[in-house]
Amino acid sequence: MFACLHGPGNLTPLAFEFSPAVEATSADTVTFDVSGLDRLFGLPQDVAAAIARRARECGVKASLALAANPDAAICAARGFPGVNLIPYGDEGKFLGALSLTVLAPSIELLETLERWGIRTFHQMAALPPLGIAERLGNEGLRLRELARGEAERKLLPIIEPLTFEDEIELEYPVELLEPLAFLLARLINGLATRLATRALATDELRLRLKLENRTTHRRTLCLPVPTLDTKAFLKLLQLDLEANPPSAPVLHLWMGVNPVKPQTAQTGLFVPVAPEPVKLELTLARIQALVGEGRVGTPELLDTHRPDAFRVNQWGRSPAVITRQVVEQPRLALRIFRPARAARVALAAGQPSFVMADGVRGKVLDLAGPWRTSGDWWTPDAWQRDEWDIALSDCALYRLYCAPRGWFVEGTYD
Template identity: 25%
Template sequence: MNPLWACILLPQLALDGVMRQRIEPTEPLVLLGGPPQRRVLQAVNPAARALGLKPGQLLSAAQALTRGFASADYDLAAIERWQQFLAAWAYGFSAQVSLHYPRCLLLEVGSSLGLFGPWPHFEARLRRELGELGFQQRITLAPNPVAARVLANVHDGLAIGDAAELRAALEPLPVDRIGLPRETASALARMGLRSLQQLLALPRDGLARRFPAELLRHLDSLLGERALALEFYRPPDRFDARIELNFEVESHQALLFPLRRLTADLAAYLAGRDSGVQRFTLHLEHRNRPASQLVVGLLSAERDPAMLLELTRGRLEQLQLPAPVLALRLEARELPAFAPQHRQLFDERPQQSLPWEQLRERLRARLGDEAVQGLGVRADHRPEQSWQAESDRRTPPLPSVGPRPAWLLGEPQPLAEAGLLILAGPERIESGWWDGGDLRRDYYLVQTRSGQRAWAFRPVGGRGPLQLHGWFA
């Protein structure tokens, strides 16, 4: 199969990264850059643009127009972090993800169409998930990564699958939109060259004499005649994200919005690397005192965003905040492989019921880690000593012994023998001489007159009625 490359251009990555952390995304917002004495508007959201603000405007001029907007720094380091986060998300769709171009993701998707369906369905899923994550996008498809990136400059949604169609789409492009350095594009414009078609019509040897060798290499890569060397992204082995709040927060309820965003980002990151999380730490940062830490431990690896939010929320509500919170940071280092639960084709559970795994973790989050216990076996033949409470579901296999009841009585009780039918036995159990709990019993599998099956015993050499010790389901 011929390779197909998708380019996801993120035109407002810095602005989207800030807006997705704000409770009111419709509030006018600008990003500021430049020295303190000359602050300049680098990006504005639609609400700020409606007030007459625009990129490149001085902050002083913007404040002369209106004061009704919020501001944040144009942070290049934050842009890099968001691009890395989105690369981890894209890794779930392709093993070949590249950050070769700034504010852009390149994905080889030709080999993924068999898994995610034809390109229109695949593209719709990419757009839907990016929208849920809070990022605007432009997406194009082409036979090579350079062409996909160049086409994203002037198109959104264009999909080209072969070389002949690619050339027809590229030739009308202006020379200043085909990815050339600004100096080279200006020199070509002064020569009267306006489109790529005119540029391609010139002799190659003439272009080689007048311009650096990078021009011809770029044109060859653009047309798919020369492969572009790409370094492919590999997701890190840990997740670490932080949200700084706009004001000091003193209530748990006000922390839910940033917490929902952090757990959703963690789930997207885990889905990209096909792993789950079994333990993570939520740091609540305060002013002039150490951060509070909330450790969330799970019995099995999970990655469902709603479940991660619910479990963290349940534990957070039990935490007494020692001081107002200025920022939240979520860190996850234990990222084991994720094995989805096997489900039946037709779910017969009532509509409002929960799977056991989700119910167990919700109870642990609400009641505490030690409040929910499982049952495990112990290497002891005495029925009263053969089980133990365990917090982890992973228990050793049951030993090969005779039938055992699911319901064991706390104290044996005399069993009326009228109409009693003995189905199996006796099975003699002699044990416990070493710890003072010596017992010698003969156990029988019996059936009562009403059809119930029970487990009963009589002391070895003893007389009298059978002692009921358990019921079978």
């Protein structure tokens, strides 16, 4: 059983109140499947009455028709005002009086039928199918089927955009993170269940908290791989909110997730084990809470000659670059002092002879340098320095440099 609403007004939401399968047939017509509503309302006329009643409540002035197939319902709704119920098998008889213009055929076809004196559904339905096929082709046959109320087709339902969002309005503001965690768990579990029913996972979770001081606190969690691990999400959110607490008590919670397909990659038998992504994300969040934000990740060298230029990327966010560089011999490593230690340097013949800095003190026994380097002189952040490799009497090898701001010990060779 199908229903069709035709008329002005917002018909789609009204149709969705009765069925999830709604077709937007045209701007002023919606068709929807009402099979199964008899269990709720009773006979088809009761279903029609319920829809008409709801339409009146919504202020929608539309004609309604119920029929066994969608096209018969559409024709009846477009052709007859008020509520019409077409009995099964009597579609042709019921629609017979309607004008062919209801079917909106092409102008050429309508002119041809006018010349033949065919103006109503009844007249069209009476024509022999073979003759129509010979003279009017497929379009003519289709018109005949519609006129007889025998056209069978599937609905083309509107697919609702998948939005996974949820919110909670609170009667009293929540001040502490612990009670907030219970509300967060409720939101996360609800969203995870909705995702799971559609075989989806998420790699991004957005949280918006409306606060008592009329500001909004926004947090976004990104995971390297899609998952549905609600416990991990809750713990990550807790750690994140502990590190970045809202500035006032919370009045309203909104949570949205990004629906994506779950990860289906399979690793090889002989590939070395890698940390489990979600577990690692939790571990990193815990470590980050310990050492501070931005202090955990993968180092990446910057494309510059500036000494010690690097940035720390989030683990798993940058693609793994596999380089096959083979270094046969161990390379001399440098350990950096961060920040570089300011030094007092005694010079002899323009070369350092004695160095004194925090934890560094000694006579220069051997040295190499200076190596003059500079860069970024075309920017406000220009740099220049003279470098020395020095062996001090304290039995260590250092890198020493002289910059416009003074002398510094950059690190030790180790």
